[in-house]
Amino acid sequence: MSEIKQDLLELVQESMIPEVEAYLEELHELIKENKQTDEDMEEIKEMETFLVELQNIILAIKEDKIDDIQAEEIYENIANLVEGEEE
Numbered sequence: 001m002s003e004i005k006q007d008l009l010e011l012v013q014e015s016m017i018p019e020v021e022a023y024l025e026e027l028h029e030l031i032k033e034n035k036q037t038d039e040d041m042e043e044i045k046e047m048e049t050f051l052v053e054l055q056n057i058i059l060a061i062k063e064d065k066i067d068d069i070q071a072e073e074i075y076e077n078i079a080n081l082v083e084g085e086e087e
Helices: 003-032 038-062 068-086
Strands: none
Touching: 003 038, 003 068
């Protein structure tokens, strides 16, 4: 496995998926407490879709269905997304 694919795999598995799952847990707590808004419900749908996309990235890497160029583009997109959240 190339270095960029390994870096992407680590970023998705060790950072992105745990963060998305933690955020989803917070949103589901709002539902349990009956404090959710329509925006929260929409956010849950979006985060669940994003989680599936992240899982698909892992699968694509493991099955060697993406090349290094695609892996680098995805890595940069995720890095930019994370950077945007930190601002």
